[in-house]
Amino acid sequence: MPEFDETFDLNPLFSRPGEMEKKMKFSLENGAMSPETAYQIVHDEAMLDGNARLNLATFVTTWMDPLATKLYAETVDKNMIDKDEYPATAAIEQRCWTILADLWNAPNPQHTIGTSTIGSSEACMLGGLALKRRWSNERKAAGKSTEAPNIVMSSAVQVCWEKFANYFEVEARYVPVTEEHQTLDSENIKDYVDENTIGVVAILGVTYTGMYEPVAEIAAALDEIEQEKGFNVPIHVDGASGAFIAPFLQPDLVWDFRLERVHSISTSGHKYGLVYPGIGWVVWREEKDLPEDLIFKVSYLGGEMPTLALNFSRPGAQVLLQYYMFLRLGRQGYTEVQRSSQDVANYLAEEIGKLGPFELWSPTTDIPVFAWRLKKAYTEKWDLYDLSNQLRQHGWLVPAYPMPDNLADMTVQRIVVKNGLSMSLAGILLEKIREAVAYLDGLEGPLPKEGRVTASYSH
Ligand SMILES: Cc1ncc(COP(=O)(O)O)c(C=O)c1O
Numbered sequence: 001m002p003e004f005d006e007t008f009d010l011n012p013l014f015s016r017p018g019e020m021e022k023k024m025k026f027s028l029e030n031g032a033m034s035p036e037t038a039y040q041i042v043h044d045e046a047m048l049d050g051n052a053r054l055n056l057a058t059f060v061t062t063w064m065d066p067l068a069t070k071l072y073a074e075t076v077d078k079n080m081i082d083k084d085e086y087p088a089t090a091a092i093e094q095r096c097w098t099i100l101a102d103l104w105n106a107p108n109p110q111h112t113i114g115t116s117t118i119g120s121s122e123a124c125m126l127g128g129l130a131l132k133r134r135w136s137n138e139r140k141a142a143g144k145s146t147e148a149p150n151i152v153m154s155s156a157v158q159v160c161w162e163k164f165a166n167y168f169e170v171e172a173r174y175v176p177v178t179e180e181h182q183t184l185d186s187e188n189i190k191d192y193v194d195e196n197t198i199g200v201v202a203i204l205g206v207t208y209t210g211m212y213e214p215v216a217e218i219a220a221a222l223d224e225i226e227q228e229k230g231f232n233v234p235i236h237v238d239g240a241s242g243a244f245i246a247p248f249l250q251p252d253l254v255w256d257f258r259l260e261r262v263h264s265i266s267t268s269g270h271k272y273g274l275v276y277p278g279i280g281w282v283v284w285r286e287e288k289d290l291p292e293d294l295i296f297k298v299s300y301l302g303g304e305m306p307t308l309a310l311n312f313s314r315p316g317a318q319v320l321l322q323y324y325m326f327l328r329l330g331r332q333g334y335t336e337v338q339r340s341s342q343d344v345a346n347y348l349a350e351e352i353g354k355l356g357p358f359e360l361w362s363p364t365t366d367i368p369v370f371a372w373r374l375k376k377a378y379t380e381k382w383d384l385y386d387l388s389n390q391l392r393q394h395g396w397l398v399p400a401y402p403m404p405d406n407l408a409d410m411t412v413q414r415i416v417v418k419n420g421l422s423m424s425l426a427g428i429l430l431e432k433i434r435e436a437v438a439y440l441d442g443l444e445g446p447l448p449k450e451g452r453v454t455a456s457y458s459h
Helices: 035-046 066-075 087-103 120-141 159-167 215-229 317-354 384-392 423-441
Strands: 113-117 150-154 171-175 197-203 235-238 262-268 280-284 296-300 303-307 358-360 369-374 400-402 411-416
Touching: 066 317, 087 113, 087 280, 087 317, 113 120, 113 317, 120 159, 120 197, 120 235, 120 262, 120 280, 150 159, 159 171, 197 215, 215 235, 317 358, 317 369, 317 423, 384 400, 384 411, 384 423
Parallel strands: 150 171, 150 197, 197 235, 235 262
Antiparallel strands: 113 280, 262 280, 296 303, 358 369, 369 411, 400 411
């Protein structure tokens, strides 16, 4: 039997000729190996990951139907940037963002501009860049300084906005979330906005809690600021999750291009757009909201096509899957799928809220996501990280994590209900939660804190 060695321990033990030998883990081998052996090594290692269907931490799609999987396999070789070579995929991409512009009530969806991206992070970066360029072009034209741009957003923004501010040198002005103000709202925005504000980010579906920020109220506050001080500050809606929920579950909520101040909206096709990971979207209200000088041209059918994106090459298959979902479900299908996720979220939230130790921190009325906390002084013996670790032992990934800044001493636990978490699976999960609580309550004293998974929350 070969001895275990950190750097030489890849060893598929299936005993076929030539397999009983060590392979290097961190250096490229000189020789090749059979595809079956290589497959088995990778397959076996991936098998050790958590089960995606039980991953209630992620917002990202973990189930698509078999025809989607077939289409995926047939189209994995398409590079989205090769618009001239894959004109059908390019046309479908354009159709998809036009559909979104229409869904989000753009005044003239045929005359908007948008793009697919690798996810919401890239889409947010592009939205932020357009805000910055618009602001700096206007300032330059007025002979004013462009030295110190800032962007105003809640302290509960997803990390992509911190990245945007850092990478593109914009001061991030965080409005703290508190017990009284669980999201950004119109009240204290005035203290943060000035002539150097390139825009305000409003989140439709805050990552920590699933709550919607009141976009119309924020737009009205910015209208007042404009009247009082003359600053015309646009909004980017980060609708990573909510922009695929609100049009179906809350069609009367005004948060989108019905508000003139909303210049751009981004979303993740791979979250409630119901497509496997690697797709986001950003759309501008009108062509003029995206400064011309951010657009590049690629050749397309002997002509030129406008593109904007941070990466050049990226998979085209997810764009085709998005279109498949649009055709497959239509408005009615999306409404039914999102509603059934919300039904499951309501059921889970209600039952978890009934358990002695917990109180709900966010409702399930926005996206099918909710968070709860441990009641004050419920017990010294265990906390939500212990509960998370107990559930992990049964394969369920239900993260616990601290809230941001002003609420950082508060820990919450969150469930993201996605298509594929059926009522019956939810019932089984509840049973496990009840069992875990009974076990933790019955302990003599606190569990050791070492080795626990903490703050394991996925955006
Ligand atoms: C509100 C919000 N914005 C942006 C993102 C980043 O999305 P992506 O993972 O698609 O880059 C997330 C991810 O959860 C999110 O919740």
